[in-house]
Amino acid sequence: MQWSFPVAKVAGSEIRIHLTFFLLLLWIGIASFQQGGGAAATEGVAFIIAVFACVVLHELGHAVAARRYGIKTPRITLLPIGGIAQLERMPEDPREEIVVAIAGPLVNVVIAAVLIVILGAFPNLAAISNIDNPEPGFLARLATVNVILVLFNLIPAFPMDGGRVLRALLAMRFSRVRATEIAATVGQVASFIFGFLGLLSGNVLLIFVAIFVYIAATGESQATSFQAMAARVPVRRGMITKYEALGSASTLGDAADALLRTTQHEFPVIDGGGNLRGVLTRSAMVAALQQHDRSYPVHEVMAREIPLVPDTAMLDAAFKLLQSPGADVPAVGVTDREGRLAGYVTTENIGELMMVGEAARR
Numbered sequence: 001m002q003w004s005f006p007v008a009k010v011a012g013s014e015i016r017i018h019l020t021f022f023l024l025l026l027w028i029g030i031a032s033f034q035q036g037g038g039a040a041a042t043e044g045v046a047f048i049i050a051v052f053a054c055v056v057l058h059e060l061g062h063a064v065a066a067r068r069y070g071i072k073t074p075r076i077t078l079l080p081i082g083g084i085a086q087l088e089r090m091p092e093d094p095r096e097e098i099v100v101a102i103a104g105p106l107v108n109v110v111i112a113a114v115l116i117v118i119l120g121a122f123p124n125l126a127a128i129s130n131i132d133n134p135e136p137g138f139l140a141r142l143a144t145v146n147v148i149l150v151l152f153n154l155i156p157a158f159p160m161d162g163g164r165v166l167r168a169l170l171a172m173r174f175s176r177v178r179a180t181e182i183a184a185t186v187g188q189v190a191s192f193i194f195g196f197l198g199l200l201s202g203n204v205l206l207i208f209v210a211i212f213v214y215i216a217a218t219g220e221s222q223a224t225s226f227q228a229m230a231a232r233v234p235v236r237r238g239m240i241t242k243y244e245a246l247g248s249a250s251t252l253g254d255a256a257d258a259l260l261r262t263t264q265h266e267f268p269v270i271d272g273g274g275n276l277r278g279v280l281t282r283s284a285m286v287a288a289l290q291q292h293d294r295s296y297p298v299h300e301v302m303a304r305e306i307p308l309v310p311d312t313a314m315l316d317a318a319f320k321l322l323q324s325p326g327a328d329v330p331a332v333g334v335t336d337r338e339g340r341l342a343g344y345v346t347t348e349n350i351g352e353l354m355m356v357g358e359a360a361r362r
Helices: 020-067 094-118 125-129 138-153 161-171 176-201 204-230 252-261 282-289 315-323 347-361
Strands: 004-010 013-018 075-079 082-086 266-270 276-281 308-310 332-335 341-345
Touching (some): 020 075, 020 094, 020 138, 094 138, 176 204, 204 315, 252 266, 276 341, 308 315, 315 332, 315 341, 315 347
Antiparallel strands (some): 004 013, 075 082, 332 341
16 A cells, blocks of 8 residues: 555564554644643553554454465555555455454454453443543543444444455355445445534544445445456456567667557566566656666566466456555466467456446346
8 A cells, every 4th residue: 555654564464554644643642732731642642552553453353364264464554544454365255254354353352351351441431422531541441442443343334344244144145246246335325324424523534434435345346246257257368469578688768669659558578488577567667767778678677576377267367466465566477388478467458358348248
């Protein structure tokens, strides 16, 4: 995710903080300082940090549960509206998805239980109605936040945890695509409710949550539909076969000339045996030309370690490689029986193919 940077690595997951998170800390610090001075500002910021520590543990709960099914979580990103655990993929077995989904809220249940039962930090009505009021006590407010996190995350608004549980339950009766469509619709309706309540109460964070839920629900529903359609299409039907390639010895000047001759945004770089060595993107070419002359070799600026799939595979194999968290690859190469490049696919051309297929189906 752009505008985020790593701060730690826990259980194989990189913990990242989005820069906007510091705007939240600044806002809380200033508001608390205006109310009670430096001590209040320090406590307010410390409380937000404690809350987001619980959020990190929540996301790590998802990561640990996913690892049980062989699914890695490359990164966890903290935003002002909460945390996002970027799993390589969601389990396709509904029972496994339920386990992964509820693992996060269960962590908050444990935290709240420790605070309430062992430390005696009982939530109260004052803490629930005015969470930034320091009178109930630091631990009592933290316990309240964890109770709220459990209840809020279990709202069946896809793609929140409760929405994923809903999708998994629906998938036991319907196809995964249909289950996702229903759960996404529920999530979109919930986002409008969140947004309306946020406008009425003046709660900016609730409005941002509404926007995030709506966009995420729509995006994941489309991605699931695309993947299901791609599973029925051979990759050779969706790959780009008419393209101009660059050689291993090509220069930026050669690439610039090819860019002017074609409408390509990606240029495969192949060796003398027809094997893919990398891909030079249009943006990387333009950036390189600003720093080097036309004689600079393309192999110094091309994207390397491009994933490959055989031409006998289905299109969803390439789609998964392009969409996997942390992949950041411009294309997936398609090889023939001899291992030579037969074509390549990009997110854009898969999307175009799927939209054409969906239009034809309707």
